[in-house]
Amino acid sequence: xxxxxxxxxxxxxxxxxxxxxxxxxxxxxxxxxxxxxxxxxxxxxxxxxxxxxxxxxxxxxxxxxxxxxxxxxxxxxxxxxxxxxxxxxxxxxxxxxxxxxxxxxxxxxxxxxxxxxxxxxxxxxxxxxxxxxxxxxxxxxxxxxxxxxxxxxxxxxxxxxxxxxxxxxxxxxxxxxxxxxxxxxxxxxxxxxxxxxxxxxxxxxxxxxxxxxxxxxxxxxxxxxxxxxxxxxxxxxxxxxxxxxxxxxxxxxxxxxxxxxxxxxxxxxxxxxxxxxxxxxxxxxxxxxxxxxxxxxxxxxxxxxxxxxxxxxxxxxxxxxxxxxxxxxxxxxxxxxxxxxxxxxxxxxxxxxxxx
Amino acid sequence: xxxxxxxxxxxxxxxxxxxxxxxxxxxxxxxxxxxxxxxxxxxxxxxxxxxxxxxxxxxxxxxxxxxxxxxxxxxxxxxxxxxxxxxxxxxxxxxxxxxxxxxxxxxxxxxxxxxxxxxxxxxxxxxxxxxxxxxxxxxxxxxxxxxxxxxxxxxxxxxxxxxxxxxxxxxxxxxxxxxxxxxxxxxxxxxxxxxxxxxxxxxxxxxxxxxxxxxxxxxxxxxxxxxxxxxxxxxxxxxxxxxxxxxxxxxxxxxxxxxxxxxxxxxxxxxxxxxxxxxxxxxxxxxxxxxxxxxxxxxxxxxxxxxxxxxxxxxxxxxxxxxxxxxxxxxxxxxxxxxxxxxxxxxxxxxxxxxxxxxxxxxxxxxxxxxxxxxxxxxxxxxxxxxxxxxxxxxxxxxxxxxxxxxxxxxxxxxxxxxxxxxxxxxxxxxxxxxxxxxxxxxxxxxxxxxxxxxxxxxxxxxxx
Ligand code: HDD
Ligand code: HEM
Ligand code: HEM
Numbered sequence: 147x148x149x150x151x152x153x154x155x156x157x158x159x160x161x162x163x164x165x166x167x168x169x170x171x172x173x174x175x176x177x178x179x180x181x182x183x184x185x186x187x188x189x190x191x192x193x194x195x196x197x198x199x200x201x202x203x204x205x206x207x208x209x210x211x212x213x214x215x216x217x218x219x220x221x222x223x224x225x226x227x228x229x230x231x232x233x234x235x236x237x238x239x240x241x242x243x244x245x246x247x248x249x250x251x252x253x254x255x256x257x258x259x260x261x262x263x264x265x266x267x268x269x270x271x272x273x274x275x276x277x278x279x280x281x282x283x284x285x286x287x288x289x290x291x292x293x294x295x296x297x298x299x300x301x302x303x304x305x306x307x308x309x310x311x312x313x314x315x316x317x318x319x320x321x322x323x324x325x326x327x328x329x330x331x332x333x334x335x336x337x338x339x340x341x342x343x344x345x346x347x348x349x350x351x352x353x354x355x356x357x358x359x360x361x362x363x364x365x366x367x368x369x370x371x372x373x374x375x376x377x378x379x380x381x382x383x384x385x386x387x388x389x390x391x392x393x394x395x396x397x398x399x400x401x402x403x404x405x406x407x408x409x410x411x412x413x414x415x416x417x418x419x420x421x422x423x424x425x426x427x428x429x430x431x432x433x434x435x436x437x438x439x440x441x442x443x444x445x446x447x448x449x450x451x452x453x454x455x456x457x458x459x460x461x462x463x464x465x466x467x468x469x470x471x472x473x474x475x476x477x478x479x480x481x482x483x484x485x486x487x488x489x490x491x492x493x494x495x496x497x498x499x500x501x502x
Numbered sequence: 503x504x505x506x507x508x509x510x511x512x513x514x515x516x517x518x519x520x521x522x523x524x525x526x527x528x529x530x531x532x533x534x535x536x537x538x539x540x541x542x543x544x545x546x547x548x549x550x551x552x553x554x555x556x557x558x559x560x561x562x563x564x565x566x567x568x569x570x571x572x573x574x575x576x577x578x579x580x581x582x583x584x585x586x587x588x589x590x591x592x593x594x595x596x597x598x599x600x601x602x603x604x605x606x607x608x609x610x611x612x613x614x615x616x617x618x619x620x621x622x623x624x625x626x627x628x629x630x631x632x633x634x635x636x637x638x639x640x641x642x643x644x645x646x647x648x649x650x651x652x653x654x655x656x657x658x659x660x661x662x663x664x665x666x667x668x669x670x671x672x673x674x675x676x677x678x679x680x681x682x683x684x685x686x687x688x689x690x691x692x693x694x695x696x697x698x699x700x701x702x703x704x705x706x707x708x709x710x711x712x713x714x715x716x717x718x719x720x721x722x723x724x725x726x727x728x729x730x731x732x733x734x735x736x737x738x739x740x741x742x743x744x745x746x747x748x749x750x751x752x753x754x755x756x757x758x759x760x761x762x763x764x765x766x767x768x769x770x771x772x773x774x775x776x777x778x779x780x781x782x783x784x785x786x787x788x789x790x791x792x793x794x795x796x797x798x799x800x801x802x803x804x805x806x807x808x809x810x811x812x813x814x815x816x817x818x819x820x821x822x823x824x825x826x827x828x829x830x831x832x833x834x835x836x837x838x839x840x841x842x843x844x845x846x847x848x849x850x851x852x853x854x855x856x857x858x859x860x861x862x863x864x865x866x867x868x869x870x871x872x873x874x875x876x877x878x879x880x881x882x883x884x885x886x887x888x889x890x891x892x893x894x895x896x897x898x899x900x901x902x903x904x905x906x907x908x909x910x911x912x913x914x915x916x917x918x919x920x921x922x923x924x925x926x927x928x929x930x931x932x933x934x935x936x937x938x939x940x941x942x943x944x945x946x947x948x949x950x951x952x953x954x955x956x957x958x959x960x961x962x963x964x965x966x967x
Contacts (some may be wrong), residue, residue, distance in 0.1 A: 187566055200645045202638040203597055211630050213604050217615050218623025218698075225616035228608020232926045238934075239605050243939055246598035247946045250591050295925035334574040443620035443696065450698045451624055458631030465661075471637045 147221040150442035153219035154424065154431075156455065157212055162420050164208035165321060166413045169316070171202050172423075173324030175245070176317070177266050177273025177347060191265060197331040200309060200478045204469060206242075218451050222293060223431045227282070230291045230298030235280035241274030242430050273317055280316030284309030287423060288370035289433035307369040311362035318358050319416065322351035326396065326412050330405035334476060341405075347406075348350060348400045356393055376426025380410060389415045389450060397438025535920050537929035538610040541936060545602050545903060548940050551894055552596040556636070557666045557718030559817055562726070565657040571652060577742050581749075583647055587954060590644045595947050597637070602936075610929075614912050614922035617693055622679055622684050623697035625672040632669035635661050647897065654829065670718075671711050678707030681904065682775045683913050716761045717897050718735040720859060723754025725890030731814050735766045748876070751886070754893075759865030762856055772907075775818035776914060777829035780840065781905035782845040784816050786830045788939070793817045793828040797850070801842040804831075809851055840909040840925040848899035848906070855896035862889055 174194045217224040228235060248268035255261040281304040285291060286307040292297050303309075326346035329411035367374040372450040375380045392415035393453030427433045431441040442448060472478050563585040563793025570578035604626070607615045639661045646655055656865050679685070727750035733743050775779045784792055785801035793816040799809020814824040821828070831839050862885055877883075912919040959967055 200641040207634045207637055209521035210604055214626040214630050217619040218627055221619025222616045227925050229612040229924045233608050235605060239602050241938055242601055243598045243943055246594050247943055251596040251946055251950050272615055296924055367750055380835055447620045447696050447698055451627055454628050462631055462634050463633055466639045477649050
């Protein structure tokens, strides 16, 4: 295995981590939006807030990780992608801002109106970000990014059948992951009725994700035959099938209320898709344009990068493990409070008597 | 600094001696340079004040928590808890604005990243690790109050402080490298043989790091002191307010005099590595022995108009020798000079504010040391209330000095900014949209902090009220 391949594996790993962990955070916004009125929806919103607060920033760093490894190891590819696909990427950062702001703010909302407003921002980002990042991946995979400074078409590079299919799939998958994770979290928080609610959401969104994925295949076949060929032969096909199996397994596990296992299998489905995509377009990084080997920086740089990240990992891996362990054990749990309850009596000290 | 000798000559002969880099993506056309610059500058101006809190605030609340552990006084706990919550909010906003900056490497400057990504990228990878650590431990810290043992909780704060340093260190390493590039060779207009570790620890990194780090303490310390100084002035002289005021003030007052010394170090390094930038601090058009420094005035047609000249001051500042020769702008062609008035004005603003803040800091330190009390005059507290915003002004002016002073180069002497920029269209609409989004974000952060201020910090902690 060459160093370039190792770096690509790191990018893929970061992408999977962001898709699974970050994707679930975004998906949660979707359930927040559709939770319904103050009374009924407040409990769902409270659960979302509680579950995501301690981890969303750490989850978000995976995106940064993907970017920096990409621009160090494959600088020309990174720059070609960003200069061509600037429209969806710009939409994505706008969504990321909305989401960060909404998250930080919602905890402080004092009235249900405020909570709804921030909730709406949060929810809009949960559609915007996965969709636009999905279209970026679709644009790359379907060979619409030429090597060079903004040489691709700024619109058709992402408003095309493959991109839209991947974008929709990303939104639905995020919602599904979120529902699976939240069902598990509700169980641990000891709120069985919410667990039931998220369970049915997980089942419904899982079925929908399957339908979208299957529906995407003929779209890809007609829009980008090379990608389709890669996904339907050899190792690519194996990955696609594995993903399907993992998806079905998740549905079965959710149906039988084994949520912790369902977490793992839903993540496995994402891993399989991402690996399948990489296999389908190998040896290219930008299909038809730039092979992985040509895109890679000098081996010296890749070596330095891997050494740096390796040393970093010695600190990072135990830290992350500790964070997730604390979260899963409930040590960091805030007391579960349905969001609307806090909003009933709005009594605040007047600003002059404040104490900060 | 004997080994700098070679660098000086290279910088001096810049445009002819150094082989310029073509750009891995081919030539950019210049059409989009202005909006790209404005968008970059805007994004920095939003991000940098926030990261000051990432740099300085953790050390401050950890110090206060340490006071609590030592004295057992619950007021300290209430204060540390409150500050850590504020830090978490600002951290969240810092994270999203930083993400925008990362995207901008590709969205605005693809040719820069394509050409040099292999050289400087490593720094950001290491920075990414720091951010991970910071995000993980700040979450554990804030959500872990009363849930972890006291000792563990305190220790969890330590990596947050360290990650704030290492994270900003790596990003500044990139900036230092852009100003004083090294760690690669140029052959036929192509960048070859990149050596990331050599690149990152070149000549400009160290003063920039220390200067920025202290700036973080100045900004946060004075903003905090100003906030509680206002309450103090309004008669809220309780233990809590007093503790908060003194901690903020002490951090800022200790940093202020040191900052001036480090600024001097920065100026001398710039004189060695980037003589044209130094010349534009003053607007010195001709190479001069015993060069003066003008206060006020503006640069036009090769001279300073309406300013008061202090003889030999520039030579003294740049080389610690009133008779030293300072290189002028005329050592390079007009197209290789930065916009002098922008650099000059921002430099003067920074230095003036720096001097004023030092005076304010010394006032407090001397009184505290001699008499062990806070100043009594309300003017001191009024001054504190403006000191925070002024420190912010100095911070931004300093970055304008550094960044605009580097122009027209993005990588000093190797790549022009106009070569780095994207060929994509639509940058003005994007700029407009970002203005709106940033305004919303800033409004939201303020709203949030006010809301937080509206709840009692001491009420949450038993015995502190
Ligand atoms: C609170 C903020 C603050 C204050 C009070 C000062 N500075 Fe500063 N200065 C900065 C904040 C700053 C900065 C953090 O914004 C910069 C931008 C790049 C850097 O390394 O630090 C900077 C850059 C900077 C540079 C350019 C360095 C370069 O291009 O590499 C010089 C020469 C000085 N400063 C000199 C001074 C002097 C002589 C000061 C005091 C009288 C001073 N600064 C006070
Ligand atoms: C690492 C820390 C950096 C900081 C704090 C910083 C800070 C700033 C600031 C404050 C400005 C505003 C200047 C103005 O008002 O015109 C600016 C401008 C700019 N920055 Fe940086 N910068 C950094 C690194 C970078 C990097 C990595 C790039 C990448 C290409 C870059 C490219 C530019 C450009 C092109 C401008 C516009 C200059 C002009 O107005 O002519 N900077 N920067
Ligand atoms: C080219 C310039 C820059 C880029 C690309 C950049 C990128 C980023 C990113 C991606 C984050 C979010 C990290 C996360 O997800 O947790 C961030 C946060 C942060 N940045 Fe920057 N940044 C730049 C300039 C600076 C400068 C000049 C400093 C300091 C001197 C700085 C210090 C920090 C710190 C301390 C944080 C932690 C978050 C906080 O405390 O608000 N950054 N930056």
